[in-house]
Amino acid sequence: MSIVEEKDRLSLEIESSLEAIEEADRRVISFLTARGDPIDLFAVRILLREAVMNAVVHGGGEETTGCGTLDVRVDAEGVTIRVSDNGPGFVHDRLPNTREVLSDGGRGIPLMKLYSDVMEFNDKGNEVTLRKLFRSDDSGLVEDDKK
């Protein structure tokens, strides 16, 4: 696994396995915990895990080598998580505005949207950028989504 760790940045290659999600979680949380920033770590775990899971599921195919990259950067206001994969992408601007509460799946993107302050996809739909701001109340949720 290729890893780059700097003072305000952690970048690593994502392998095509579900264990890669666990590994990414461990490394990012260790990185952020050591920094001690006032960030909602549970929310960050939701964001990076769901984003990496999408990369593993949709970006790796049957390959066992790397299927994408995870890049985490910290600035004065928060944390930015960017996950890109090698897959074909998807039509992200046609996501339904409502979701079936008891659907068997399909909660990954809604969770990313609800736990982030900003969620953006590139045009192809194979790269997501998630922004989580430091919060004084540390609620982990966007105000509008608490209703």
Add this chain to the structure above:
Amino acid sequence: MNQETTASKECIVRPEGPITAARCEEFRQELQDKVDEGFVEIAVNLEAVDFIDSRGLSVFVVCHKTLSKKKKGKIRVFNASDDLKKLFQIMSLDGQFVVE
């Protein structure tokens, strides 16, 4: 994973660690086994669970639907951390089964 029976048709399941895509299969199988054994109410003690992802939530939902549709039973979650309560709440699952 620890389990205990509290009544004739209710059991308690106590998973440990995260319930995630890479870790949820044992939990899913445990719930399925309880359903197959005839339990109609399954209480899940989350005191030893620190994190649940979207795949993990789906395990709860599928079990809940199986219990409610086939046996008019239910799933109940208790001893959840504040973060996990919030997770069930934000996905509107606290309106489908009890989360304590």
